[in-house]
Amino acid sequence: MYQDLRRLYWWPSGMKNDIEKFISECLTCQQVKIEHQRPAGTLQSLPIPQWKWEHITMDFVLGLPRTPKGYNSIWVIVDMLTKSAHFLLVKTTFTMNQYAEVYVAEIVRLHGIPVIKTAQSRQKSYADNRRRPLEFEVGDHVFVKIAPLNGIMRFGRKGKLSPRFIGPFEILDRIGEREYRLALPPDLDRVHNVFHVSMLRKYISNPSHVLKHEPLDLMPNLTYQEVPIQILDRKVKVLRNKEINIIKILWCNQLVEEAMWEPEEEMKQRYLELFAQ
Structure with a gap:
């Protein structure tokens, strides 16, 4: 198509650049077009506790017939940070001191902060290969992504013309490294106004834009249901x-x-x- 237009019509400047600029500034395109890019926002690792296995959950599995001789239960310890679990053979008659000895001997000995740092670094390097960094400044205007629902109309449109972003909204503050606080209109007061950078798209302004914010009956999870x-x-x-x-x-x-x-x-x-x- 580009070659046909180039051969049949005269263009005062670069045709490709003008078309790309027009599409990037089109208000409808910014709200409707699907993003064919890697998800925004690099991985933000959770803070490492000051002491090994500081945040854990525990459970007991009792009455197992196949436990080794002398043991009648299994102590299950789950690390909420690394989502890893350990199964330790214990007795129901153990005292708290005996449980502490087993914990130190099996958990603290095998896991420490350097191990967790290494695991987090490896996980971040893998995840960031499929993500792209994206940052905004206070005062910028952005669109907010809407959660799609199959078979449900979104804001009066369906199919390819269904808006995937609403806005634009002004950024009021930066919360943390990947989150931003937005100035939402009063009819969206049920929606939490802090969003992760992966849910935002930069608004490219143009003097020809007529911004009209229609009242929307949004649920707290940014979905809209027809009746x-x-x-x-x-x-x-x-x-x-x-x-x-x-x-x-x-x-x-x-x-x-x-x-x-x-x-x-x-x-x-x-x-x-x-x-x-």
């Missing part, structure tokens, strides 16, 4: 071995042309009040 408001038509769908009653449903925030056919029995189970009308 049926009217039955427009009924018919029977004939299959090879059976017949299915289907109805044409008009959903809220949709036009009549966007009404969808749904199984009648399924809609009765989910929206019985619709048939009571």
Whole structure:
């Protein structure tokens, strides 16, 4: 297509640069287009406790028939930082001092802060290969990613025209290394205003943009659910071995042309009040 346009039309400057600039500044494209890039934000490792295995959970498995002679239970210790577990043979008659001796002998001896640092460094190097660094400044305007839901209309549109980002919103503050606080409108007061950098997209401004923020009934997890408001038509769908009653449903925030056919029995189970009308 580029070669055809170049041969048939005269362009005063670089065509590719002008088209790329136009698409990057297009307000609809910024809200609708899918990101074909690596996820933003490098891995942020959890802080290492000052002492080995400081944050742990414990459990006991009692009455095991195959434990070695002299032991009747297994002490399960899980490290919440590295998500690793150890299974130690103990007795139910052990005192606290005996449990402490087993803990020091098996856990503290095998695991220490240098081991955890090495594991975190290796994990971060692997994860950052599939991520890209991204930072914003206070005062920048960004879009917020919306969580997609299959089969549910999002803000009155579906399919390829469904907006994947809403906004733009101003950045008020930087929280930590990867999180930002945004200035959300009053109708989004139920949504927590701190977002990870992976949920943000930079807004590229243009004087031709007309920014209108329509009121949206967002859930706290940034999802939007449509509800049926009217039955427009009924018919029977004939299959090879059976017949299915289907109805044409008009959903809220949709036009009549966007009404969808749904199984009648399924809609009765989910929206019985619709048939009571």
